[in-house]
Amino acid sequence: MTCGTLPAVDKFLCSFQRRLPGHLAGIDDPGHAKTIKLYATWRVLPRLRARAERSHITPSVRRFAAEQIKHATAFLYWLGERDTNLASCGQIDIDAWWTENTEHGRTCLRAFLNWAIQTRRCPRLLSIPAMKVSRRSALSDDERLDALGRLPTDTRTPMRPGSPESSCSSTRSP
Template sequence: MNNPLSGLTWLYPRKGRARTPADLLRELGRGQIELTHEAFHILEPWRAAAHLRELLMACGVLPVIDKQICGFERWLPGHLATIITDPDHAQIIRRYATWHLLPQLRAKAERKPITPSSRRRAHDQVTQATRFLEWLADQGLTLATCRQSDIDSWHVGNGPHRRACLRTFLLWCIETKLSQRFYLPAPQSNRASPMPPEDRIELIGHILTDEDQPLRSRAAAVIVLLYAQPLSRVARLTIDDVIRDGDQVLLRLGEPPSPVPEPVADILLGWIENRTNMNTATNRNSRWLFPGRRAGQPMHPDTLGGLVKALGVSNVPARTSAMRQHVQQMPAPVVADALGYHPVTTTKLAAEAAETWSRYVTAPRLRSPAGWKPSTTRDN
């Protein structure tokens, strides 16, 4: 740590807080706090406890579990204790979260890290299930006495997001015999309109040539604009994913790694040499392309999204526009492999763009961004 005082400051008492990180460490040392994840779920102040837990996991003192699962397991007891007043409702929600949602999150975490949006969706599913039980009680109903007409009435008064969140709970209720069978409409997906290609190209040119903008923001933005990557995936890229192969730079998003144009390569390599959040004891040897402030963690996608948005890049419209250009120029399965998408996703986007594989060779090429001319080699 270049500045030990920054670490000591974290331990110092703060005005208005009865408990400090130093208190947590002291109680751990005395055995007053068990060295388990379950014990950390209820510790206060929760931010200091979360940071301390991540430090202990990074040092191998606590078993490593997904950060988003930790957050959900910490949030759930408070929701059950403070939001739900009916004991029967609390029991149902506890069963639903413990035996349905959490196993799904853990199974997903075994394949790849859980994204913050996946954790928020689990929060929303629990919240909507709680509200639905309260609505039933207000109607003088329970899950056992609820009928199809009641489900229809609830659907009429709620929007697509709430209906989609509740659908999982109702399917679980049917499966566990807590309710009768219902007809549940398929969830609706409201996809944002893609950014016009000319606007996307203009944004790329602006980001490549405006050196007054933060390098971190520019690096994240060009990955979104060129390679159609969601911010949750951008945040989890490492410096090992930026590959130098002689005069060429590649970015590993899938297989094979994708070539990086020279102006973009200059931004990525410049950012790697000047990454922030590298001076603390927790991140001195971080391999994350966008290191976060907490031990072993990358930058939060929402934080990264704010930086990208400040440059005028709307995440979903920009990604959709970039993906449409790719599937117009290459077969959808090739795009899926190279950019880390599922082939079904790229095939659907290709169909929406009214393109077929037989036409990809003759697809029109977009003009280069204004303000730069790519060189033939990096030495030039």
Template structure:
């Protein structure tokens, strides 16, 4: 009603004043899709709205001031950097929210010990990190920011493991790929997503950002553009991918009449989210991270690391590390050798 009566400007700032947020987000997507509003990252806008509602609920004014600075100069700065590279995902903004939640809890932890952040000691940090909560690793960014900005003394942040889960075996990977060909009870959308994970080691965050233009059909060959050069799609998965291309879901609605996403979502102009795709694959028994690790380890045994990294859109250093773990024979490959 506020928009209809000109009480709220038809702009992103005006929409941010309206409730409920889900309806506002849906309307915003439609207005951007129709060109009424300029493009803006919807997840960044939703995070900013959440932040404006969350900060006033922090009762301690000193805590609220610190959290506002942390959110402004660390969390939102990082989100804007990520948004400049491509649309944010729901998981990225959820992690940002979790960082603020954990920062709030850490400040409460200090208050219970009779300390302010400026008086924080190594014992305070060690006690916090020994609490047994895996999510507390998200406090590390707050601690680093607080030390760098001189809001707390220098302490040592306990090391945390960043190791990936154990990959599935090559035998398991091939068995899962065979299932993707034969199991007609699995929706085609899920089968195609699983192929991209198990064949090309692609994370769902990248898979959901692919467009239909990234699938190329030339001279009887099917290619998928994940990096440079595009990757060939072997049979029988080439036929599966082309079949899916002509039967993508969510393309016959008013919100997505001209959708170019390979995996269109239900919101106007938006792809399917990784958060929607991951549970489906898990329920079907297709692992994501263990499957990705197994795929890339197998690929780096077959070709030079720089070639695989460019083709899959991976970082050279990350791919090299996996090659060394897999015992690859291309460790001493020099760029350009493959062209000789």
């Protein structure tokens, strides 16, 4: 790949593709496995490939793609526990999932639900609740300078393992 003989391949894209069959094999319901495979093949992987063509896929992008698959799988099982399925899923089911799950879980499921609606695997009249975008207010100059002043001496500030700062710590394990 370095010499240009082989096309460049993104290692995180390969990692995702390598782990997908294991996830699919772990799904007990063949219908769920088929739905997740279709979703991964036609929605998640094309987006990862497009991202890899534009720039490198970061570990967090790869992790989010895996989380989308994980939450879509969990949603299908959750529907089964409610004695329903994706084809008969109603707005009450979507709303119940939204109230029972975290913002991250809802964000991860959003693409699956959009895909399911677009491909007519669930009712087209479903409404997916809007994402909440919350931003903290910016620190004032005094607050920012105060935080920067505490940074070198505050023992509660997490250090990245292997960074030069963490090697100065007396609690470092061998």
